[in-house]
């Protein structure tokens with residue numbers, strides 16, 4: 001048995017204007033008013049963070065950003081610093097999502113810099129890793145994940161990583177309706193934990209939460225959460241509707 005507290009996270013990606021985000025967050029807070037035994041976070045677009053922060057304050061819902069830039073401030077047009085996220089009310093930040101790796105040149109090295117900046121500013125990084133369909137088919141899943149994890153976490157100590165959250169998101173399962181089976185998810189989560197154990201020791205490996213992401217829905221969450229190394233979910237499409245997302249949060253009922 002472990003004492004890892006489940007975390008259900010909603011990544012809103014590039015969806016929702018400010019009024020839409022406020023409306024959705026307000027409905028979610030109502031639907032989750034009795035929720036106490038689980039951590040919940042939502043990651044609206046940057047533009048809606050400050051307003052959504054006012055809506056979720058005092059509720060069980062925490063706020064996350066979808067990315068950050070590692071510099072503290074400066075002439076970096078279009079970028080957002082860690083301190084800006086903290087001042088907008090963020091507790092978490094998603095880092096290295098496969099869409100950022102695929103479309104915006106995110107690399108393991110930049111993931112590493114962003115994670116460091118998150119820790120330095122007391123933000124909890126949710127570090128995303130995952131293999132593509134081609135990598136899985138060519139049986140490279142484990143080597144790809146091993147590299148992403150080791151390079152992304154290079155030069156950290158086990159003490160630094162206490163608050164880290166990892167999200168395993170197989171690229172072939174994102175937005176496709178193709179969920180990894182709960183056995184496939186468990187196999188990878190167990191592998192990721194073993195890599196963490198080798199690099200940072202057993203105590204840290206056992207305490208880090210590893211979320212699964214990729215077409216998580218109300219009808220598959222319970223099965224995924226029944227796996228011993230699945231500690232939560234990073235939900236995309238199904239987090240946009242408050243009713244649907246609250247059903248995922250209440251997966252035990």
Ligand code: 13P
Nearest residue numbers: 011174175214215236237
């Ligand atoms: P979907 O749940 O829409 O497949 O997205 C998963 C995801 O990318 C969450 O970060």
